[in-house]
Each structure stands twice: as C-alpha cells, then as structure tokens.
Amino acid sequence: MKTLDANKLSDLAAALAAAGYRVVAPLKDGAEVRMKEWAPGAAIDIGPVPVNSIKEFLFPRTEVVAKFSLEGNDFKPEPFETPAPKTAILAVRPCDASAMAALDKVFNWEYKDDPWNARRAATTLVSLVCTAADEDCFCTSVGGAPDATAGADAILRPADGGKKLILESLGAKGEALVAAAGAVVAEGRAKADSPAQVPVRFDAKAVAEWCAGNFESPLWREVSLGCLGCGACAYCCPTCHCFDIQDEATRTESVRLRNWDTCGLGLFTLHASGHNPRPDQASRWRQRVMHKFSYFVEKFGILACTGCGRCGRICPGGMAIAQVCKEIDEARKAVAK
Amino acid sequence: MTVATYQTAMMKIVTARDEAPDVRTFRLQFADEPDRARFFEKYRVGMFGLYGVPGAGESTFCVASPPTRTEYIECTFRKTGRVTAALRDRELGQAITFRGPYGNSFPIETWKGRNILFIAGGIALPPMRSVIWNVLDRRKEFGDVTILYGARTVADLVYKDELAEWGGREDVRLVTTVDPGGETADWKGQIGFVPTVLEQTAPASANTLAVVCGPPIMIKFTLPVLTKLGFGPKDVYTTLENRMKCGVGQCGRCNVGSVYVCRDGPVFTLDQIKHMPTTDM
Amino acid sequence: MEMIATLRADAAKLLSEGRAKLVIGYQARGMHRAPLFVSDPAKVDRLVYDEACKQNLAVYLRKPEVRVKGPAAIVAPPAVMRSLMVLASETQLAEATVLAVDTNAYHGVLDLAGVAALLKEKYADLAPPKELFDELAKLNAMSPEERARFWTGQFAKCTRCYACRAACPGCYCLRCIVEKNVPQWVSTAAAQHGNYEWHVIRAFHQAGRCTLCGACEAACPQGIPLMLLNLTISEEIAKRFGEKAGYDPAAKPVVGSWKPGDDEEFIR
Numbered sequence: 086m087k088t089l090d091a092n093k094l095s096d097l098a099a100a101l102a103a104a105g106y107r108v109v110a111p112l113k114d115g116a117e118v119r120m121k122e123w124a125p126g127a128a129i130d131i132g133p134v135p136v137n138s139i140k141e142f143l144f145p146r147t148e149v150v151a152k153f154s155l156e157g158n159d160f161k162p163e164p165f166e167t168p169a170p171k172t173a174i175l176a177v178r179p180c181d182a183s184a185m186a187a188l189d190k191v192f193n194w195e196y197k198d199d200p201w202n203a204r205r206a207a208t209t210l211v212s213l214v215c216t217a218a219d220e221d222c223f224c225t226s227v228g229g230a231p232d233a234t235a236g237a238d239a240i241l242r243p244a245d246g247g248k249k250l251i252l253e254s255l256g257a258k259g260e261a262l263v264a265a266a267g268a269v270v271a272e273g274r275a276k277a278d279s280p281a282q283v284p285v286r287f288d289a290k291a292v293a294e295w296c297a298g299n300f301e302s303p304l305w306r307e308v309s310l311g312c313l314g315c316g317a318c319a320y321c322c323p324t325c326h327c328f329d330i331q332d333e334a335t336r337t338e339s340v341r342l343r344n345w346d347t348c349g350l351g352l353f354t355l356h357a358s359g360h361n362p363r364p365d366q367a368s369r370w371r372q373r374v375m376h377k378f379s380y381f382v383e384k385f386g387i388l389a390c391t392g393c394g395r396c397g398r399i400c401p402g403g404m405a406i407a408q409v410c411k412e413i414d415e416a417r418k419a420v421a422k
Numbered sequence: 423m424t425v426a427t428y429q430t431a432m433m434k435i436v437t438a439r440d441e442a443p444d445v446r447t448f449r450l451q452f453a454d455e456p457d458r459a460r461f462f463e464k465y466r467v468g469m470f471g472l473y474g475v476p477g478a479g480e481s482t483f484c485v486a487s488p489p490t491r492t493e494y495i496e497c498t499f500r501k502t503g504r505v506t507a508a509l510r511d512r513e514l515g516q517a518i519t520f521r522g523p524y525g526n527s528f529p530i531e532t533w534k535g536r537n538i539l540f541i542a543g544g545i546a547l548p549p550m551r552s553v554i555w556n557v558l559d560r561r562k563e564f565g566d567v568t569i570l571y572g573a574r575t576v577a578d579l580v581y582k583d584e585l586a587e588w589g590g591r592e593d594v595r596l597v598t599t600v601d602p603g604g605e606t607a608d609w610k611g612q613i614g615f616v617p618t619v620l621e622q623t624a625p626a627s628a629n630t631l632a633v634v635c636g637p638p639i640m641i642k643f644t645l646p647v648l649t650k651l652g653f654g655p656k657d658v659y660t661t662l663e664n665r666m667k668c669g670v671g672q673c674g675r676c677n678v679g680s681v682y683v684c685r686d687g688p689v690f691t692l693d694q695i696k697h698m699p700t701t702d703m
Numbered sequence: 704m705e706m707i708a709t710l711r712a713d714a715a716k717l718l719s720e721g722r723a724k725l726v727i728g729y730q731a732r733g734m735h736r737a738p739l740f741v742s743d744p745a746k747v748d749r750l751v752y753d754e755a756c757k758q759n760l761a762v763y764l765r766k767p768e769v770r771v772k773g774p775a776a777i778v779a780p781p782a783v784m785r786s787l788m789v790l791a792s793e794t795q796l797a798e799a800t801v802l803a804v805d806t807n808a809y810h811g812v813l814d815l816a817g818v819a820a821l822l823k824e825k826y827a828d829l830a831p832p833k834e835l836f837d838e839l840a841k842l843n844a845m846s847p848e849e850r851a852r853f854w855t856g857q858f859a860k861c862t863r864c865y866a867c868r869a870a871c872p873g874c875y876c877l878r879c880i881v882e883k884n885v886p887q888w889v890s891t892a893a894a895q896h897g898n899y900e901w902h903v904i905r906a907f908h909q910a911g912r913c914t915l916c917g918a919c920e921a922a923c924p925q926g927i928p929l930m931l932l933n934l935t936i937s938e939e940i941a942k943r944f945g946e947k948a949g950y951d952p953a954a955k956p957v958v959g960s961w962k963p964g965d966d967e968e969f970i971r
Contacts, residue, residue, distance in 0.1 A: 115926055136924060146862055147892035150428040151519075153476040158516050160476045162430065167423050195685060196427045196670040220733040300699050306768050310740045313762060315869035317924045320862040327674035330428075330667040331891055334477030341428060341476070344892045345862065346673070352882055353675060354665055357502040360638060362664070362678075362700075367768055375699075376677065383680035401758045401870050401922040403730075403737020504884045 087252045087263060088273040091243065094129045094250075096269045098175060104265035106173040106209070109142050111135045120174070131176045131213055131243075134222070138181050138323035138393065139174050143204040144188065146320075150200075151341035155334065163338070169203035173262055175241075176213040180224045180393035182236035184323035185210070190385040191326050209258040212237035216247065218281035221394030223407045225283040229392050232280040239263065244275035251275055286407050287414040289388065293379045295417045300371070304416055308409045309370035311402035312349070318396035318404065319347035324377070324389045327353070348372050374409060427670050430474065430519035431457035435512055436494065441580035442573075445545060446510055447486065447498040448473075453517065458492075464523050465489045467530055467556040468549070468661065468689045471522025472669050473497055478508030482666040484549035484688070485523060488556035495520075498548040498580060524669045526689050528553055528633070528659060537565035539625050541644060543616050543636030544573045547580050549661050549688075550635045554588070561593055568595045568625050572616040575604035597623055617643035620651075627652035634660045645692060655693035662687050662695070706809035707752060710778065710802055713812050715744040717776045723800055724773030727763050729756040738763060742772065752778060752804050759918035761786035761872035764796065776800040776812070781826045782916035784818045785949025786872040789912055791815050792954040795875060819952050827950070831915050831934060839934050854932075858898040860925040863891065867929055868905065870922035873912045880904060906932045911940050911957025914949035 089097060098108045108123040113130045120135045120142070121127070152165040189205070192198035215222075215231035224230060234240055239259030242251040252270050254260045263270060319325040329346035332339055346353060349369055355361045363369045381389035390406060397405025432453035439447045452458035467488055474480035487496035501510045512518055530553070538557060542550040557564050569588055573579045579598065589596040599612035599619045612619045616636065632653050634644055641660060648658055664676040664683040671685035679699045681687065690698075717723040718741070728750040730739035736756045739749055740763075761783050763769045779787065779801045790796040801818050803810035810821055830836075842850060865881075868874045881889045881901060889904065890897030906913075906929075913933050920929040940946060943966050946957045 117926055119926075136926070141862075147894050150425045151430060153519075155476060158513075160517065160519075162424070162432075164423065167425065191672055191674075194671065196672065198427060198672060199423070199425050307740075310763075310766075310768060311738045313766070313866075313869035315866040315922075316862070316864035317866040317922070320864045321924050326672075328668070328672075329675075329891065330480060330673070331887075332474070332477050332479040333887075333890055333892070339477040341474075341480075342892050343428075343668075343673075346675070347864075348674065348677075350865075356663070356665055357500075357506075358637070365768060366766070372677075375679075376674075380677070380680040397735070399866075399924040400737075401866065401918065403732065403735065405732075408732070504887070507885070 086273065086275070087270045088244065088249050088275045089252060089270050091131075091248055091250050093269060094131065094175065095125075095127075097266055098123045098129065099125060100266050100269045101173045101262065104267075105171055106262075106265065107170045108173050108175065109139065110175040123175075129176070132217075134178060134215075134219065134394070134398075136395070136399065137321055138184065138395065139177055139210070140184070140188075140323055140325075142172060142174060143208060144201060144326065147342055147344045148200060149340045150330070150343045153339045155337055155339055160339070165340075167200045167203060169200070169207045172204075172208040173211060174208060175211050177210050177237065178215060178393065179212050179231060179233040179235070179237070180222075180229055180391040181323045182210050182212045183229055183233055184391045184393075185236035186387055187324040187381065187385070187389045187391075188326055190387070194385065209238045209262045210236060211252075211259075211262065212240040214240065214242045214277075215281045216243045216278045218283045219394070219398075221397035221405060221407070222281070222283050222392065223286045223394055224392035226286045226407065226410075227289050227388050227390050227392040230280070231283055242277040244277045247278060249273075249275040251277055283392075287410045289378060289410070291417060292374075292410045292413050293382065295413055296371075296375050296379050304413065305371045306365075306367040308412050309367050309404070311400075312366045312370055312404045313402050314349055314351060314366050314369070316345070316347035316349055317399050318373075318406070319349055320345055321395040321399055323391055323393055323395075348376070370404075370409070374406065374413070377406070378410070427668070427672075428521065430521045431461070432517050433473075433495075433520045434517055435514055438514060441498060441582070442578050444501040445498060445580055446501070447496055447581075448509075448518075449487075449494050449496050450518070450520065451494050461495070461523060462489065462492045466523075466527030467552050468527040469523035469525045470549075470669075470684075470688060471495075471497070471520050471524065472666075473499075473509060474519040475505065475508040475512065476519060479505040480519070480521075480667075481505040481509065482669065484552065484661070486548040486551050488552045488559055490556055490559040498545075498551075500545050521669065524684055526685075526687060528689050530556060533557075533631060534563045535565060537626075537630035538567050539630055539632040540567070540569045540571075541616060541620060541632060541634045541636070542569075542571045543640040544578055545580065546635035546637065546640075546661075547571055550633060551581060551584070553633060558588075558591075558594070565629065566595070567593065568597070570597045570599070570616065570620055570623060570625075572599035572601070572612075572614075572619065573604070574601045576600055576606045576609055578604070615643070616640050617647050620644060621647045624651060627657075631657040631659065634658060648692075655696060656691050658692040659689060660692065660695070661689055662700075706804070707750070710752065710804060710809045711747040711750050713802055714741065714747040714750060714776065714778075717800065717812065718742065718744040718747070722774070723776035725769065725775040726750070726778070726802070727760050727769070727775050728752075728778035728802070729758070729760070740769065740772075750778065752780065752806070754806050756780065757917060757921035759783055759786055759870065759872050759916045761790060762870060762918075764790070764799070764872075765875050774800065776802060778802045778804060779818070780805050781822065781829055782914060782918075784822055784826070785829070785914040786916060787815065787818060788822065788949045788952050788954070789914060790872060791952035793912075793956070815952050819950070822950050831917070831930065835930055835934055838928070838931055839938070842931060842935070855895065855899065857927050858902055859895060860927055861893060861898040861902065862925060863893040863898065863901065864924065866922040866924060867919035870918040871909070872916075872918075873909050874905070880908075902927075902929070902932060906936050909933065910936050911944070911946060912948050913937055
C-alpha cells in the first residue's frame with residue numbers, strides 16, 4: 086500500500102503542483118480551517134472540518150456565461166475564458182465528495198453545463214476518512230459515512246494513530262495523481278485508524294414522508310423562527326446550487342454572469358407583478374427542507390443533503406437542517422403515539 | 423469558448439406595436455438563418471424564450487406567435503422593471519438577444535376533432551394567442567372554438583385588432599369582458615370578472631378541452647367553475663408562470679415541488695397541478 | 704447560577720401573567736448558542752446566558768413571524784440593550800419588555816426607559832476588547848496602499864451571503880440597496896468590486912448607529928474582520944461628533960442631523 090507521513094501533506098501538495106495541478110487543500114485560516122488554493126508555505130490542517138465546502142472550485146461564486154462587445158446601440162457576442170485548470174483537491178471530506186452526485190445530476194439532467202463538466206473532468210478529488218466527528222456532523226443520517234468513497238478519485242486513510250496516511254487510488258484519475266505524487270508516497274504498511282462514530286440523528290425517510298403530508302403544517306413557522314433569511318447556509322452547503330443570471334456592463338462591453346443565489350432570500354421567487362409564491366421565511370424553510378429531502382429524491386433519486394453539518398456550525402439563528410429534521414421527526418413521533 | 427446553454431441568437435425588431443399602456447408586441451426576425459432553422463425545428467406551441475438586452479439582462483416571455491408562421495416570432499411584454507424597460511427602449515431595426523425555445527408545449531395533436539375553450543385574462547393572452555393562431559391556422563382539424571378574454575379595463579385588452587378579427591369569424595365564438603368599472607361608454611362586450619362571465623356563458627364541456635391563462639387570482643376562481651361545468655382535470659390546460667433565470671432546469675428558481683416549470687412546464691394539466699405543492703398559483 | 708434562575712422565573716411570570724406572549728432569549732445546543740422562542744412558561748428552563756451568546760436578539764423584534772405571535776419580552780445583554788436604544792431613537796420600537804442581563808448579573812425586567820437608565824448607570828463605558836483597538840492601530844499604521852490590499856484580500860473572501868446584514872439590528876430596510884436594480888447600485892456578484900462596495904456601503908449606513916455588538920462578524924461564515932471596519936468608522940464618529948450609539952432612546956441620527964458646532968465648514 087502507498088503511505089506517507091501525516092505531516093507530509095505539504096510535500097504531496099508541492100509534488101502535485103510541480104506536476105501541473107492547481108492544488109486545493111484545507112488550510113489554517115486564523116482560528117479556522119478553510120479549503121483554499123494551496124501555495125508553498127501554506128499550513129495544511131486536516132483536523133477540523135473545513136468551514137467551506139469544495140463547491141466553489143467547481144462551481145465558482147460568480148462566472149461569465151456570455152459576453153458582448155457594445156458599440157452605441159449595437160452589440161456583438163464575444164468569446165471568453167472559462168478556466169478549468171487541472172486541479173487536485175486534497176483531504177476532501179466524504180460528505181463533500183458525495184455531494185458531487187447531486188450537482189452532476191442538476192447540471193446534466195437535460196442541458197449539459199459546459200463549465201461544470203469541464204471542471205469536473207479536470208478535477209481529481211482525494212478524500213480523507215474522518216476519524217473524528219463533531220456534534221453537527223450527520224452523514225450517517227443521510228446515507229453517508231465517515232469513510233464513504235462516493236465521488237472520490239482517491240482516498241487518504243489516517244493510520245497508525247494519525248501518524249500516517251494511506252493513499253488509495255479509486256480509479257484512473259486517482260492513479261494519475263498517485264503517479265504524480267512520486268517519491269512523496271512510498272510503499273509501506275500501516276494500520277488504518279477507525280473511522281469516526283457518527284450517531285444517526287433523525288430518520289430522513291420518515292421526515293420526507295411527514296413533509297409530503299404536512300405542507301400546510303404550522304410546524305414550519307415554529308421551526309423557522311430563528312431564520313433571518315440570509316444565504317450563509319446555502320453558500321457553505323456542498324449540494325446547494327441555485328444561481329442567478331445577471332448582466333453587468335460598461336460602455337463598451339457587457340457580461341452575463343451566473344452568481345450563487347439562494348431560495349432563502351425573499352426576492353428569489355418574487356414575480357415582476359409583485360406576487361411572491363414564498364412570501365415568508367416559513368415557506369422558504371419548507372422549500373429548503375423539502376427540496377433536499379423530498380423533491381430532489383422524487384426527481385433525481387438521491388438526497389440533496391450529505392450531512393456535512395456546516396449549516397449548523399455557521400448559522401447565527403440556530404437553523405441547522407439536522408436540528409429542523411430532528412424537530413420534525415419528534416413532532417411526527419409525538420403524533421404517532 | 424461559449425457556454426452552449428447560454429449562447430444567444432441575435433434577433434432584429436421588425437415591428438413594434440403598443441397593445442395597452444406599457445404593453446408592447448415585438449415581431450422579431452432571426453439575424454442568422456441557421457438560428458431560425460434550429461428554432462423552428464424545436465418550436466411547438468406553448469414554449470417560451472429568454473429575450474435580452476446585453477447590459478440589462480434577460481426576461482422570460484412565451485413565444486406569442488404560432489409555429490405555423492416560420493418567418494418570425496413575436497413576443498408581448500409589459501414594462502415592469504429593468505429588463506423590460508431596456509427592451510421597450512429598443513427601436514425598430516435594433517437587435518436583442520434570444521435563447522429558446524424552452525419548456526414543454528400544448529399537446530395540440532391530441533386535440534384534433536375536439537372543441538376548444540380558450541380562457542384568458544389581461545396580459546396572459548399572449549401565451550394563449552400562439553395556441554389560438556395555431557388552431558385557427560389549422561381550423562378544419564378542430565371542433566368548436568370559443569374564446570373568453572377579459573381584462574381590468576378596455577385599455578388593458580391586448581391584441582385589440584386580432585380580437586376584432588376573431589370576433590368577426592364565423593367559425594369562432596368570442597366573448598370579451600372587462601371588470602366592473604372598466605367599461606367605456608361604447609363598450610359592447612360583457613362586464614364582469616372572467617370566472618363570473620364563464621359561469622354565465624356556460625360553454626358545454628362535452629368533448630371539449632379548456633386552456634386557461636391568467637393571473638393567479640383569476641385561475642383560482644376559474645378552475646372551480648370549469649369543474650362545475652363538467653370539465654375533467656385532464657381536459658383543463660394552463661401555463662404556470664414562475665420567476666425564471668436559466669430557463670434550462672438548473673438554477674432552481676422556478677421549482678415547484680420536484681417540477682421545474684421551465685422544463686416540465688410551463689404547460690400543465692389541472693390533473694398534474696393537483697399533485698404539485700402550489701398553495702396558490 | 705442563581706441569576707439565570709431568577710431570569711427564568713421572571714420569564715415564566717411574564718408569560719403566565721400574559722404580559723408577554725413570547726420570550727426571545729438564548730438556548731444552548733451543545734457548544735452552540737441559538738435563539739430561543741418560548742411561549743410556554745413551563746419551557747423557560749431552556750433559557751441560558753453566557754459569553755458564548757453572540758447573536759444580537761434585537762433582530763427578531765422586526766421579524767414578521769415573530770411579531771405575529773404577540774408582545775415579546777427579550778433577554779438582553781448590554782449589546783442588545785444598546786441596539787434597542789438605537790431602534791427606539793429611529794422610531795422602529797415604541798416599547799419593549801427587557802430581561803436585562805450580562806455575564807455577571809441579572810438586572811430584572813425593564814422597559815425602554817429603565818434600559819436607558821441602566822445603560823447610563825452601569826454600562827456607560829462599554830467598548831470592544833483592547834485587542835481590537837490594537838488591530839485597528841496596526842491597520843492605521845499601514846500605508847494607504849497596504850491597507851487597501853488588506854481590505855481587498857478580506858473582501859475577496861465574501862460570498863455575499865448577507866449574514867452580516869441579517870444579523871444586524873440596524874439593517875432593517877425592507878428593500879436593501881443591493882436588492883435594487885433600477886439602477887443596479889451595487890454589483891451582486893461575489894467578486895472584488897461588488898464585495899468592496901457592499902461592505903463599505905453597509906459600514907457607512909451604520910455610521911453613528913453601530914453599537915459594535917459584533918453580531919455581524921460572529922455571523923460571517925468567511926471570517927471577515929468586520930469589527931475592524933465598524934470600529935474604524937465608529938472611532939471617526941466619536942472623534943468628529945463625540946457620540947456613542949445606543950444610549951439615548953431619543954438620540955438624533957448623528958450623520959442625519961446638524962449641530963452648530965459640527966466640523967463641516969461648507970454648511971456655515
């Protein structure tokens with residue numbers, strides 16, 4: 086098996102960078118850890134779950150989807166760059182890697198999204214098995230696991246009490262990456278550490294069933310009281326993908342942008358007539374939960390939540406989706422008694 | 423590179439006509455023949471497009487002309503905000519961007535031999551107009567054609583010339599109405615809300631399908647009347663409008679339940695809508 | 704823990720006597736603190752208060768789904784109390800029932816006048832921690848180019864989630880400036896030019912109104928040091944106008960009113 090010392094991840098990053106990869110890794114950022122583009126000297130930290138997902142490296146916060154040159158009242162389409170550099174993302178949590186399936190579906194179910202597909206093709210995901218979980222993690226409640234390999238091209242398994250990492254390729258891209266790692270990774274023996282224990286927090290299927298029969302329930306207003314209608318949860322979420330199309334222009338050129346957007350904001354569904362199908366935070370929260378646990382399953386066959394727990398970690402209003410699902414599960418059980 | 427999904431065709435404005443205060447109809451021609459050919463290969467009645475002005479943005483309107491007329495497309499829109507204002511400012515001969523056709527269509531082939539009841543309100547006549555002309559352009563294939571159209575006031579009625587044309591035809595029954603208080607001194611049509619006039623007109627439901635387009639409030643009160651008149655949920659068609667941006671089933675804005683209005687719609691039967699979580703339409 | 708027991712008892716009493724239909728406070732969920740909305744007197748034991756409670760609960764007083772529940776009592780540490788003063792001075796709040804608390808003491812149930820008096824008596828010298836002032840000094844010692852690079856780098860992290868806006872009791876516009884598109888004042892793309900504009904505009908819109916409660920920085924998922932920005936402006940306001948926001952429920956807006964002794968020459 087291929088192994089490396091756990092404190093040699095920077096060497097791995099350097100080797101991959103030398104082989105032409107743009108390297109993204111969990112980096113120390115003040116008191117937190119963020120998935121960021123690695124540069125020599127950056128400190129990699131695989132302890133805490135990174136505050137952000139890897140979404141932004143495949144689906145940027147803002148990107149050009151059309152461009153025009155302007156001359157008076159006339160315009161002409163212009164070509165533009167959609168960068169899709171060869172990328173290696175190291176130490177991706179299994180909850181983030183498994184989110185790829187949901188986004189692949191959205192961006193390919195009928196119309197094929199060129200930028201998404203180009204970046205997917207150019208990116209090698211190297212997962213990291215979680216040997217620790219916190220109170221916000223809930224991958225096991227949504228069909229995931231701390232050592233799941235879905236979406237990953239290779240996987241790093243902490244071993245020998247965290248001192249070593251076993252690097253295992255899961256396919257062609259993984260093979261290429263392992264080869265590029267060169268001497269940083271050596272043949273050796275190590276005993277993989279146990280993955281974290283992540284208790285199941287709620288019954289996702291039962292929650293979806295309850296939702297289907299309780300669209301008008303007053304519980305939606307109660308569980309969403311803490312929500313202040315920002316986009317923090319949607320933007321840190323590995324599966325949230327809603328976006329806005331906006332034009333921006335100077336006198337001589339205009340761009341059509343695709344920007345991250347969220348159903349949590351009041352304007353998301355507002356009609357030009359002034360009518361808003363989701364006029365309050367309660368209906369918007371109902372949409373959030375049902376989209377991820379019910380509608381997405383109905384349309385694409387999989388959940389649009391991977392249990393990463395980020396929403397719970399960052400929301401100032403206490404609106405962890407796991408918490409809301411727990412409350413629904415409890416309400417359901419209370420009625421069933 | 424270009425991103426295929428957002429690539430636009432260039433359309434020249436060949437005519438512009440004001441229908442009502444703030445409501446304008448454009449007749450547009452594709453600047454490039456391959457774009458035109460590609461469009462008409464796919465276009466079926468009911469589909470929509472995204473019309474845009476670079477720098478201002480894109481807006482979603484149905485294609486208001488039928489697929490039986492392949493030299494141009496038409497759209498009718500009301501000026502309500504940034505993009506529609508920019509569109510309205512475009513002059514004859516100037517260009518706008520277009521991408522489409524998107525969405526599903528009315529299954530007009532299955533309507534052959536049947537009677538058709540068209541019900542529309544206000545600015546919702548445009549999506550209906552393409553179907554009406556599609557049917558009228560192939561008149562012999564269909565049974566009785568009844569059109570019930572109402573607006574808030576006489577000034578708000580769109581396609582006034584065409585209304586007169588439809589009304590003058592022997593093979594069309596036209597009923598027009600304005601809301602109480604919306605009539606002018608010389609108004610010769612009905613006075614009353616569309617659902618009320620529908621109930622009074624009481625068209626027969628036997629072998630008839632209904633196509634309904636209008637603001638949410640009109641739909642809400644019209645559908646029960648249709649049920650009362652004996653129309654089954656599979657025989658009532660409507661278009662769901664929702665805020666749209668990408669038009670291709672990805673951005674999530676137009677989601678209603680597991681349905682993307684831009685892909686699985688905008689045309690739905692009442693039967694389909696009954697199973698969607700629309701608290702109001 | 705005696706003070707929290709008294710707070711809980713008072714909350715229960717307010718509810719059972721019908722003086723409030725809802726108590727807005729804090730609860731603990733493991734390591735997290737989250738807002739708590741209690742309408743049942745039997746459930747007040749979930750109320751907590753400690754220094755981990757960083758949210759400014761005053762934001763909930765304007766949330767429609769909360770308001771519809773009826774008159775609310777609010778658990779308020781000094782930061783929240785000061786926000787209530789600002790909201791009152793801007794006619795956003797006519798009255799309030801406040802359970803005044805800090806990490807060391809519980810001051811009982813007060814109305815707005817009582818809060819004003821308490822703030823003057825016990826919390827007149829509230830200020831952010833010294834570390835923040837040290838950071839600001841370091842920032843101010845930089846050349847303008849260095850400082851611009853610092854802020855550009857920080858704002859590059861912004862995803863335009865608007866958690867800062869949502870968490871701030873002073874941000875209550877029904878339609879925020881970024882939500883207007885005729886004209887599009889601020890780019891909505893999470894990119895340099897728009898991000899910079901957004902944060903500077905928001906900081907300026909809070910000028911003279913910001914109580915430095917820190918809820919915005921606590922809410923930011925990207926770790927942007929918003930307090931440094933707010934302190935920069937707050938210090939400028941203090942220097943030019945000698946005012947500190949959040950003490951006087953009848954205060955006039957600092958940058959919206961004029962006094963003869965004001966700095967500007969052009970208006971003389």
